Amino acid sequence: MISVFDLFKIGIGPSSSHTVGPMVAANLFLVSLLKQAKLTDVTAIEIELYGSLAATGKGHATDTAILLGLLGHKPSTIDTRLTDQYLTPIFSEQQLNLSGEHSVGFDIERDIRWYGDTVLPYHPNAMTICAVLADGTRYQQTYYSVGGGFVINEEDANDPEQDSAAPTIGRIPYPFDSAAELLEQCHLHNLTVSELVLANECHYRHKDEVYAYLDSIWEAMQDCVTRGCENGGILPGGLNVRRRAQALHLQLCAEKDLPATKSDKLAAMDWVDLYALAVNEENANGGNVVTAPTNGAAGIIPAVMHYYRDFIASYSNDGARKFLLNSTAIGSLIKQNASISGAEVGCQGEVGSACAMAASGLAEIMGGDPAKCLNAAEIGIEHNLGLTCDPVGGLVQVPCIERNAMGAVKAINAARLACRGNGEHFVSFDKVVKTMKQTGADMLDNYKETSRGGLAVYADNRIPTVSQGVSVKYSQC
Incomplete structure (x- = not known):
């Protein structure tokens, strides 16, 4: 793990x-x-x-x-x-x-x-x-x-014994290399996903240290959303993309107590969009963000966690910790068995992975058992399969910023779908991760963070490209 x-x-x-x-x-x-x-x-x-x-x-x-x-x-x-x-x-x-x-x-x-x-x-x-x-x-x-x-x-x-996934935490009490093994461990020891991950973390670190780190991550996510809502202007890089979160935040605050807003059953989704846009505009501007699990998809998990904080009555700081711990299990499985790199498998590995992680974390918070969490994660990936990474101008602005908003809303829906079910699903999480890996292998390199295909080519031929020497300096972040 x-x-x-x-x-x-x-x-x-x-x-x-x-x-x-x-x-x-x-x-x-x-x-x-x-x-x-x-x-x-x-x-x-x-x-x-x-x-x-x-x-x-x-x-x-x-x-x-x-x-x-x-x-x-x-x-x-x-x-x-x-x-x-x-x-x-x-x-x-x-x-x-x-x-x-x-x-x-x-x-x-x-x-x-x-x-x-x-x-x-x-x-x-x-x-x-x-x-x-x-x-x-x-x-x-x-x-x-x-x-x-x-x-x-x-x-x-070049070392065949080296796992390319990342550093690991060694021998742990509840090891798992697949979702099936994770589910088996949870059932065998009567643990939630977050409890199992916490036990593994505490094998090498004191629980207080783990909690302190989780709290710092959640605080950094909230700070990033706040900065994104406060800062306006044009994003660097030459596309002249205007930041929208600041204006949207002011608009939503002004409308918050209006009768029409209070009767709008989907008003919360406007706020989820805002949270995701705020984070990814900060990211595009070169600011401080949390890789969750990547920067290109950094807005999805914070947006869904803010949805939990602001729109679910049971919110608690301990719940935020459980959300992150649960998401860690899903991200770990994806990274070990497929990829979270847009250059390797396209944006399905970034936005798809973040969507799955957020969906599973939210499902547990909403009372879902481990089977429902894995169902939510499977839905999150399944409906991002084939998603290409084709940033216009080589910048993480178009379509990346809006894509995070869409991914956050999709994660919430995946969690709700899973929690309404019984945890059973036709395609298993392990199979959909394997499918994502194969889809990435089949995908042309033009669609894997090279800016040589898709929107990067056809969106606007007047846009300067990296081959024309457009280099970005983030001087006022």
Whole structure:
């Protein structure tokens, strides 16, 4: 099982695989480099990006994320309001201060190379960072950003014993590699999904530490929604997409007590749309978000949790913890048995996975037993099968922002459908995850986060593309 500490991480936008992952990779490279040489021995740094990282990397700020990582910044702690200040010496003075301790000359046009047509064998999201030392030797490492901010190096990728899913929490009391095993464990030990996951987490950490982390994740999600409702303006990147959450929030607040609103049985869905839009606009602007399980789908779980907070009378902070723990089990199964990477299986792996996680978490909160939770998760994925990742202009704006709103509403409906049933469903969760993986394998690369197919090509031929050198800097996040 993948730990909740791995699956839910506080990071920065606009992408967990194209922004958070590359920054993490740069951090890992610095650690690895220091085992081989002194920073003062480094005379130059070279960066190569491959596949999807190159094809949509400029729109996803992959280049600046790596540079920020080499400066020593981390996704969980960086002050996104100061990114322009951090990057100025690189852009204006061509000086890269490694880990804030040693400066080397760095020319962005010369020292970052983009190979969008070259896909390395292990994963479409690949990068190589090389340090040239004073004696002429070259130390380099290749990393793969496999979705959700998870990163592995080439050595681990080539190790048949290495599970590409992510770091795990080792031997746990209630192990499961499939939904069938999860359900069996729950029935055998009379546990809910959240109780089982909590017991596994507590095998290595004290319960207070687990609860504190869950609370921090939920708080970060709520803060993100608040910021998204407060901030307006135009999103960066050249598409001139206007942020809508601020105006929608004001409109909904003004209408909240009107008789027509009170009689509208679907009024809650307007708020769910708002919550999702708020998060993903913050993400598109390069702000702080929670990977849930990715940045591209970061608005779905927070939106459904806000629906629970604001529209279900039984809300409690303990319930929010159960929601996240339950979602962890679903995300863990998807990541281990398929993928949460848009570059690998399309948006079905991002929005589909988040929808399934949110549906299962909500189903438990609504009183659903483990079978109903897995039914809800299956519905969430099944009705996102084949969903392509075709971001216009290589940016996580169109159709990504609205897609989160649709995914959140779909998750709520999936939970309600499942809770009205008896937990039985024609297609099992395991089979639908296997189907998603195969569908992703069959999907053309044009529809897997390369911006070379679908809406990215046909939406508007006047839109600047990454091949025309549009690079995004998130300077006022």
